[in-house]
Amino acid sequence: MTAPSTPRRPVTVRVFTQRFSATPRGARLARHLALDQLHTWGVPHGTDASDTAAVIVAELAANAVTHGRVPGRDFELRLSLVTGSVRVEVSDTRDGTRPPGPGAVPPAAPLDEHGRGLVLVEALAARWEVLDREPPGKTVRAEIDLPGRSALTGRADGR
Template sequence: MPAPRTPQPPVTVCVFTQRLSATPRGARLARHLAVNQLHTWGIPHGSDASEAVASIVAELAANAVTHGRVPGRDFELRLSLPTGSIRVEVSDTRTESHPPKPGDVRLPLPHPLDEYGRGLVLVEALADRWEVVERDEPPGKTVCAEVDLPAWSALIRMRGTGQQP
C-alpha cells in the first residue's frame, strides 16, 4: 500500500495586467496602479520592495511613453508574484528603439545636470534581475525586472511546514 500523500499548500498565482495610454498621464497612472496592487497583495506602501517597484515602473513606463511610443498604440504594465519576487513587465510596440540589454554594455552614468539618461541606470540599481525580450505578436519589446522578496520566501517556507510566522 502506498504511503499517504502529504497535502501541499495551495499555489496562488497573482497577476495584474493593464493597458495604458502612451502618455505622461498613462505613465503616472502605471506607477500608482503598481503601488496599489502591491498593497492589495500584502506588500505595504512605503516598504523597500514597494518603493523599488514604484521607481522601476515609473522609469520603464516613462521610457515606453518617451522612446517606445507609436501613435494610437498603448503600452502594457504587467505585475506578477513568482515565488520570492515581484516581476514587472512593461511592453511597448516600437520595434526600432531598443534599450541596451543587461551585460551588453556598461550603462553610462549621466552627468549630474543632465535631464535624461538615468532610467535604466536606476532599473539596474534597484532590480535584482532585468532583461529585454523581443515580442512577435504584436511586434515590439518588453522590459522585465524582478525585485526579490527574501522575507516573502521565508514566509512561504514557514507556511509550507505548518509553522506560524
Template sequence: MTAPPARQGIVTVCVFAQRLSATPRGARLARRLAGNQLEAWGIPYGSDVSERAAVIVAELAANAVTHGRVPGRDFELRLTLRPEGLRIEVTDTHTSPPRPAVRPVGALDEHGRGLVLVEALADHWEVLDQEPPAKTVRADITRVSGVHRTR
C-alpha cells in the same frame, strides 16, 4: 518498480496586467496601480519592496511612453508575484525596438538616469524582443519577504 512521484507543494502566483495609454498620464497611472496592487498583495506602501517597485515601474513606464511610443498604441504593465519574488514587465509597441542599455550620464544631463535606477534597484533586469512590433523590459526584485497575499 518505479518510485511514486515526489509530492510538490502548492505554489501561489499572483498576476496583475493592465494596458495603459502611451501618454504621461498612462505612465503616472501605471505607478499608482502598481502601488495599489502591491498593497492588495500584502506588500505595504512605503516598504523597501514597494518603494523599489514604484521607481522601477515609473522609469520603465516613462521610457515606454517617451521612447517606445507609437501613436494609437498602448503599453502594458504586468506584475507577477511568485515565491521567487516580484517581476515587473513593461511592454511597448515600438516598430523598431531599441536595445536599452545603461550608459554613462553627465552630472548636468537632464535625461538618461532611468535605466541606471532600474539597474540599481532591481536584482536582475533584461530586455526581451516580442512578436514585432514590441519589446518587453523585465525587472525582478527577488528579496520579497513577509508577504501576506490577501487578494
C-alpha cells in the same frame, strides 16, 4: 484501490496585467495601480520593496511613453508575484532600436536632463533584461527580491 490523496495547499497565481495609454497620465496611473496591487498582495506601501517597485515602474513606463510610443497604441504593465520576488514587465509596440541591456547602460553626464532611467533600474533591480516582443515591440523585465517570502505563497508567514 486508490491511494489516499495528500492534502496540498492551493497555489494562487498572482499576476496583474493592464494596458495604459502611452501618455504621461498613463505612466502615472501605471505606477499608482502597481503600488495598490502590491499592497493587496502583502507588499505594503512605504516598504523598501514597494518603493523600489514604484521607481522601476515609473521609469519603465516613462520610457515606454517617451521612447516606445506608437500613435494609437498602448503600453502594457505586467506584475507577477513569483518565488521570492516581484517581477515588473513593461512592454511597448515600437520596433527598431532596443535600449541597452544590463551592464551596457551608459551613465548620464552630470548636466544631462535625460538618460538616468535605466541607470536607476540597473541599480535597484536584482535582475533585469530587455526582450523582443511578439507582435512588434519590446519588453523590459525587472525583478525585485522579497527576502523572507515563502516560495509557495509569496507571504512572509508561509500561509
